[in-house]
Amino acid sequence: MKKTILLFLIPALFPLLLKGQTAQITGWQKEKHKGFTLMYTSSDSEYLPLYEMLTIQGIESVSTFFGLPFLKEATICVHPGRRSLDSTWQRDWSMPEFTSECWMVASGTAERMDMISPVRWETEACEHRFADSLKTVQLITHELVHVFHGQRNVSPDFSNTAGIDWLIEGLATYASGQCDGERMSAVKKAIAENAAPGNLDSFWKGNLKYGLSGSMVMYIDKTFGHEKLISLLPYATKAEVFSLLGTNEQELLEGWKIFMQNQK
Numbered sequence: 397m398k399k400t401i402l403l404f405l406i407p408a409l410f411p412l413l414l415k416g417q418t419a420q421i422t423g424w425q426k427e428k429h430k431g432f433t434l435m436y437t438s439s440d441s442e443y444l445p446l447y448e449m450l451t452i453q454g455i456e457s458v459s460t461f462f463g464l465p466f467l468k469e470a471t472i473c474v475h476p477g478r479r480s481l482d483s484t485w486q487r488d489w490s491m492p493e494f495t496s497e498c499w500m501v502a503s504g505t506a507e508r509m510d511m512i513s514p515v516r517w518e519t520e521a522c523e524h525r526f527a528d529s530l531k532t533v534q535l536i537t538h539e540l541v542h543v544f545h546g547q548r549n550v551s552p553d554f555s556n557t558a559g560i561d562w563l564i565e566g567l568a569t570y571a572s573g574q575c576d577g578e579r580m581s582a583v584k585k586a587i588a589e590n591a592a593p594g595n596l597d598s599f600w601k602g603n604l605k606y607g608l609s610g611s612m613v614m615y616i617d618k619t620f621g622h623e624k625l626i627s628l629l630p631y632a633t634k635a636e637v638f639s640l641l642g643t644n645e646q647e648l649l650e651g652w653k654i655f656m657q658n659q660k
C-alpha cells in the first residue's frame with residue numbers, strides 16, 4: 397500500500413520539483429496577470445489584490461524611469477515567512493547553510509522577485525514596516541529594478557558580475573526613489589567629515605550603503621546623462637563601466653564628492 401502511494405506521489409511531485417522554487421513548501425498557488433505571475437500561499441490570499449496593485453505600480457515606475465519595457469514576464473513570489481524565503485535563497489545561491497539577516501526581505505533577478513509577504517514584515521523582519529507605505533512601495537520598486545536590470549545584463553542573476561555591487565544596488569536605490577533627504581544628508585555629512593569610502597567596492601557596505609551607492613548612480617545620471625546610465629545596464633564589470641563612462645575610479649569618486657557637496 398505504502399509503495400503504491402509513493403509511486404503515485406513521486407510522478408505527481410515532478411512538475412513541482414522541475415519548476416523549482418516551491419518544491420519544499422506545499423500549498424503554493426499562482427495567479428497570472430498581465431506582465432507577471434504572482435505565486436503565493438493561502439495565508440496571503442486576502443492580500444493578493446494589494447500585492448497585484450503594488451507590482452503593477454512598481455513595473456510602471458521602473459519602465460517610466462528607463463523609458464523601456466521589461467523584456468519578459470517575471471514571477472513575483474510572496475513568501476509566507478522568512479523560513480520560506482531562506483529556503484529559496486539557499487537553493488538559488490547554492491548555499492544550503494545560508495540564513496538571512498533580519499533586514500533582508502526581498503530579492504530580484506531577471507526571472508523573479510522573492511519577498512516575505514509585506515504585511516508580515518513587522519514580525520518577520522527588522523527595519524521594515526508595511527505601514528510605512530511609501531517605503532514599502534519603494535522597496536518593491538527597488539526589487540523590480542533588479543528584475544529589469546537582470547533582464548538586460550549579461551548575468552541575469554548578477555552572479556557573474558565583478559565589482560559592480562554599487563551600481564546594481566545604487567541603480568535600484570536611485571530609480572526607486574530611495575535616495576531621500578535623510579540618506580543624502582547622511583552621505584553629505586560623511587563626505588564633509590572625510591568618512592566616505594575611498595573606493596567603490598566599499599560603497600555597498602555599512603549603514604550608508606543605500607545612500608552611498610544610490611547617490612553615485614544619481615551623480616552618473618545627472619552628470620554623464622540618462623542615456624549613458626541606461627547604456628551601462630548590460631555590463632558586468634567595473635572596468636567595462638569605467639570604459640563606457642570614459643573615466644576611472646578616482647575621477648569618478650572625486651566628481652561624486654563635489655556633486656554631493658553641491659546638493660541642497
Ligand SMILES: [Zn+2]
Nearest residue numbers: 538542565568
Ligand atoms: Zn537591492
